[in-house]
Amino acid sequence: MxxxxxxxxxxxxxxxxxxxxxxxxxxxxxxxxxxxxxxxxxxxxxxxxxxxxxxxxxxxxxxxxxxxxxxxxxxxxxxxxxxxxxxxxxxxxxxxxxxxxxxxxxxxxxxxxxxxxxxxxxxxxxxxxxxxxxxxxxxxxxxxxxxxxxxxxxxxxxxxxxxxxxxxxxxxxxxxxxxxxxxxxxxxxxASLVPITIQPDRKAQLAELSGIACEVSATANDVTFQEPMLFTHRGVSGPSILQITNFWQPGEALAINIAPTLSLDDLLDVRRSTPKKSYEGFLSNLLPKRLVELIKIEFPWLTERSAQTSNDQIDSLFHYLANFDIAPNGTEGYRTAEVTxxxxxxxxxxxxxxxxxxxxxxxxxxxxxxxxxxxxxxxxxxxxxxxxxxxxxx
CATH class of the missing domain: 3.50.50.60 (FAD/NAD(P)-binding domain)
Incomplete structure (x- = not known):
């Protein structure tokens, strides 16, 4: 030949x-x-x-x-x-x-x-x-x-x-x-730089959030990225999530803070400075409305005047925001991964x-x-x- x-x-x-x-x-x-x-x-x-x-x-x-x-x-x-x-x-x-x-x-x-x-x-x-x-x-x-x-x-x-x-x-x-x-x-x-899938029960709870995005910090193995996260019908995506998959693997700890610029003092200050204002109103200026509606299921007192809230309630809310549970299950794999x-x-x-x-x-x-x-x-x-x-x- x-x-x-x-x-x-x-x-x-x-x-x-x-x-x-x-x-x-x-x-x-x-x-x-x-x-x-x-x-x-x-x-x-x-x-x-x-x-x-x-x-x-x-x-x-x-x-x-x-x-x-x-x-x-x-x-x-x-x-x-x-x-x-x-x-x-x-x-x-x-x-x-x-x-x-x-x-x-x-x-x-x-x-x-x-x-x-x-x-x-x-x-x-x-x-x-x-x-x-x-x-x-x-x-x-x-x-x-x-x-x-x-x-x-x-x-x-x-x-x-x-x-x-x-x-x-x-x-x-x-x-x-x-x-x-x-x-x-x-x-x-x-697969890396790839969306993360979430466990079925949590996916059902977060289904209403599909299509909305918010700024988060995502942390795994002592590496943190603060960029937008997008809720999808399969789980979560967006720059912060894609970035963290270079450092996170299924089964490892993954921390998501959905209010990364917010401190506990900031939350306490709402009660001090605007006692007649509700925490629902405060969070609505910080997070997408549909996400706030989900948080209200966990914290019904958000609709009350902030003056009526206790330190324990505020501390519990802060912990919830700073450690938002997405219940990661795995990734979408090579099908949608940007890199190997x-x-x-x-x-x-x-x-x-x-x-x-x-x-x-x-x-x-x-x-x-x-x-x-x-x-x-x-x-x-x-x-x-x-x-x-x-x-x-x-």
């Missing part, structure tokens, strides 16, 4: 793979990107509500989780958020900063994907979609990739297959299988070149590695940085 020989094969036409392929192509390397999907960049297109939170200007190693926390430092320094912004600026991308540091496409994530595909074309790299890989044969000096579109041989094979998140977008564990084939360790994987925690052991990969220490000419980039960012554009920045840095060495 005729073998198509190139310098570099990139498996995966997602964020890191496209970045790596273009970078290598600009160096004069012959590059082909293989993807089993019918479209490149599917997760780019659906992320951020279709507008893609493509980076965070505050991206730093502290925003990433890994069994080897030093691994990400080099790449993030060599290709910063500003470097990626400079790239999209050259193409005239319209973008907005929705919250401090978080950059989104102003119109559509398609604008960003078009830039990446343009860069790919300009670099001379080739994209082959609908390509199913049957087997990878590592030989001395070259790697042969056997596919339904023929066989390809290369000096450098880049695995940019992502993790297990959102299988409907084409996610599979194929990258981990390649790593295992050459003896790499895979750190335990789990865990992955290829980074102790076995070069932090400079991203080359495997187990197999010469094999590289791992992006989400397939055991590097996971916080919510807010950090994971895309890791994709750009790791893809760019590997592209300089393949």
């Amino acid at each position: 005729v073998v198509d020989k190139v310098d570099v094969i990139v498996i995966g036409a997602g964020a890191s793979g496209l970045m790596c392929a273009a970078t290598a192509g600009y160096r004069g390397k012959s590059v082909v990107v293989l993807d089993h999907s019918n479209k490149a960049g599917k997760k780019i297109l659906m992320s951020g509500g279709g507008r893609c939170n493509f980076t965070n200007m505050d991206a730093a190693p502290k925003h990433f989780l890994s069994d080897n926390p030093h691994f990400c430092i080099s790449a993030l320094r060599r290709f910063s958020s500003q470097d990626f912004v400079d790239l999209v600026d050259r193409h005239g991308l319209d973008y907005v900063e929705k919250t401090p540091g978080q950059l989104f496409c102003e119109h559509s994530a398609k604008d960003l994907l078009d830039i990446l595909l343009t860069e790919l074309e300009w670099s001379g790299a080739e994209l082959k979609l609908n390509t199913k890989i049957h087997h990878i044969d590592f030989q001395d000096g070259q790697t042969v990739v056997k596919t339904n579109q023929g066989d390809f041989a290369c000096e450098s094979l880049v695995v940019a297959t992502g993790g297990l998140s959102i299988p409907t977008m084409g996610a599979t564990g194929f990258g981990y299988e390649i790593a295992k084939q050459v003896g790499h360790g895979i750190l335990p994987t789990r 925690l865990g992955g290829v052991n980074t102790n076995e990969v070069s932090s400079k070149t991203f080359e495997s220490q187990k197999q010469k000419g094999l590289y791992f980039i992006g989400e397939v590695l055991d590097v996971t960012g916080w919510l807010g554009g950090y994971n895309f920045q890791w994709a750009w940085a790791s893809g760019f840095c590997a592209g300089k060495y393949v």
